[in-house]
Amino acid sequence: MRLVILVLCVIVLFSYAGAYDPLDPNGNVTIKWDIVSWTPDGYVADVTLYNFQMFRHIMNPGWTLGWTWAKKEVIWSMIGAQTTEQGDCSKFKGNIPHCCKKIPTVVDLLPGVPYNQQFTNCCKGGVVAAWGQDPSQAISSFQISVGQAGTSNKTVKLPKNFTLLAPGPGYTCGRAKVVPSTTFLTPDKRRKTQALMTWNVTCTYSQFLARKNPACCLSLSSFYNETITPCPSCACGCQNKRNCVKSDSKILSMVGVHTPKKDNEPLMQCTHHMCPIRVHWHVKQNYKDYWRVKIAITNFNYRMNYSLWTLAIQHPNLNNVTQVFSFDYKPILPYASINDTGMFFGMKYFNDLLMEAGPTGNVQSEVLLQKDKDTFTFKQGWAFPRKVYFNGDECMLPPPDSYPFLPNSSPQTPSAFPALILSLIFFLVL
Ligand SMILES: *[C@@H]1O[C@H](CO)[C@@H](O)[C@H](O)[C@H]1NC(C)=O
Ligand SMILES: *[C@@H]1O[C@H](CO)[C@@H](O)[C@H](O)[C@H]1NC(C)=O
Ligand SMILES: *[C@@H]1O[C@H](CO)[C@@H](O)[C@H](O)[C@H]1NC(C)=O
Ligand SMILES: *[C@@H]1O[C@H](CO)[C@@H](O)[C@H](O)[C@H]1NC(C)=O
Ligand SMILES: *[C@@H]1O[C@H](CO)[C@@H](O)[C@H](O)[C@H]1NC(C)=O
Ligand SMILES: *[C@@H]1O[C@H](CO)[C@@H](O)[C@H](O)[C@H]1NC(C)=O
Ligand SMILES: *[C@@H]1O[C@H](CO)[C@@H](O)[C@H](O)[C@H]1NC(C)=O
Ligand SMILES: *[C@@H]1O[C@H](CO)[C@@H](O)[C@H](O)[C@H]1NC(C)=O
Helix, strand or coil, rough: CCHHHHHHHHHHHHHHCCCCCCCCCCEEEEEEEEEEEEEECEEEEEEEEECCCCCCCCCCCCCCCEEEECCCCCEEEEEEECCCCCCCCCCCCCCCCEECCCCCCCCCCCCCCHHHHHCCCCCCCEEEECCCCCCCCCEEEEEEEECCCCCCCCCCCCEEEEEEEEECCCCECCCCCEEECEECCCCCCCCCCCCCCCEEEEEEEEEHHHHCCCCCCEEEEEECCEEEEECCCCCCHHHHHHHHHHEEEEEEHHCCCCCCCEEEEEEECCCCCCCCEEEEEEEECCCCCEEEEEEEECCCCCCCEEECCEEEEEEEHHHHHHECCCEEEEEEECCCECCEEEEEEEEECCCCCCCCCCCEEEEEEEEEEEECCCCCCCCCHHHCCEEEECCEECCCCCCCCCCCCCCCCCHHHHHHHHHHHHHHHHHHHC
C-alpha cells in the first residue's frame, strides 16, 4: 500500500511538474519567424507569437521574449516592439543598430504609439488573450530587421535558447525548427505569397515552474447544508502573512497604495488562506429537471486589476449547461469524447475586469444546468467541481471530507483517497 501511494505520488508529482495539462493537452505558445526579405547583410522577419492555450492568457505587464544569437547578429530596427537595452554598439559608425546584445530582450510597445511604429497585432503592452476566449486577440507580432546574419536559407543561423516570460516565469521553450514556409493571402485574396523561410519555437507552461504555491483556492456551499466549506488554511502559502493588511486598515485610503509594483509584488488582504483569488461555488437551487449554481470570484490583492480573466472548471454536468447569466461560457473539449470542462470569462465592458480587492473586487454569475438523469446526484459532493483554474493556474480545493453533505449521506470513501495523495504531495513539495 505504501509503495502504491509512493508510486502514485511520483506520477502525480511529475504530471504537475511537467508541462502537460490534462484540461488543455495541446496548450502552448508558438513563436513563428517568417523571413519576408533578404537584405545585403541579413534579413527582415515577421515574428508572430500565437497563444494556443485555451484558458491561460498573457496578462499585464505582458510578455518578454529573449533569445541568444547564433553568430554576431545585430538588430538594425524593429517595428511594433523594442528591445529593453541597446547594448554596446560602439563598433558602428553612421547607422547605429537598435540593439547589439548577444541576448536581446524584446517587449511589446504600449498602446497608442505613432502609426508608423505600429505593426499588425502589436502594441498591446504584451497582453495576449487565451485562444479559447478570443483567437483574434490571442496573437501578438512585430517585425525585426537583422544584420550581420546569413543572407540565404543556407547561411542563416537560427537563434537559440529562446526564453519567454509571460509575464513571470513558467514557460520552457524548445529549439527553433525550420518548418514549411508560411503562405500569405494578398488582401484581395487573389494571390498567395510565401515566406522565404520559416521557423517555429514552441513554449509550454508549467505551474510548478511558475510558482511554489497555488494562486487561488475554492470554497463551497449549498442550499441543503448550512456548512460553508472554506478554502484550506494557507492554501496559497502563509509566508507573506506578516505583510498582509486588514480590510479596514487605514493604509488602504493612502494615495498610491494600489499602484502596482514593478515586480508585481501583491498587497494582500489578510485571510486564513492567503490566496490572491478565491472562487466560490454555491449549489443554489434544485428544480425537477435543472439545478442552479452560483459562482463568485473574489480578488484579495489590492494591487491587481485582472483584465481578461478566465475561469476553467471541470464538472461532469458541464455537458448540459443551459444558461450562464452574467459570464460568457465556452465548452472546452480536451478529448473529443468528454465534454465535462468549460471556461467562463467576463462579458466585455461589463465584468471582464476583476477589480482590485475591496468592495468592488468580485464578479459573479449563476449557471443553470440540465440534470443528466443517469448521473445527477447531490450526494457525496458530486455537485462540486473536480478541477478549477483561474487564469490558467490550478486552484487548491478543500479536502473532500469537508464538503457540505446532503443530510444523512456519508462521505464517499474513494474520493478521500486523491485528497490523501494531494495532501501528501503538498507535504512533499512545500
Ligand atoms: C501547439 O498548439 C497547437 C494548437 O493547439 C497544436 O496544433 C500544435 O501541435 C502544438 N504544438 C506542439 C509542439 O505541441
Ligand atoms: C532554400 O531555398 C531553395 C531555393 O532557393 C529551396 O530549393 C530550398 O528548399 C530551400 N531550403 C530550405 C531549408 O528552405
Ligand atoms: C539562455 O538564456 C538565459 C536567459 O537569457 C541565460 O541566462 C542562459 O545563460 C542562456 N543559456 C545559453 C546556453 O546561452
Ligand atoms: C508553425 O507555427 C505555425 C503558427 O503557429 C503553425 O500554423 C504551423 O503549423 C507550425 N508548423 C509546424 C511544423 O509545427
Ligand atoms: C484598477 O482600475 C481602476 C479603474 O480603472 C483604477 O482606478 C485603479 O487604480 C486600478 N487599480 C490597479 C491596482 O491597477
Ligand atoms: C458540450 O456541451 C455544451 C453545453 O455545455 C454543448 O453546447 C455542446 O454541444 C457539447 N458538445 C459536445 C460535443 O457534446
Ligand atoms: C447531456 O449531454 C449529453 C452529452 O453532451 C447528452 O448525450 C445528453 O442527452 C444530455 N442530457 C440532457 C438531459 O440534455
Ligand atoms: C453538513 O456537512 C458537514 C460536512 O461538511 C457535515 O458534518 C454535517 O453533518 C452536514 N449537515 C447536515 C445537517 O447533514
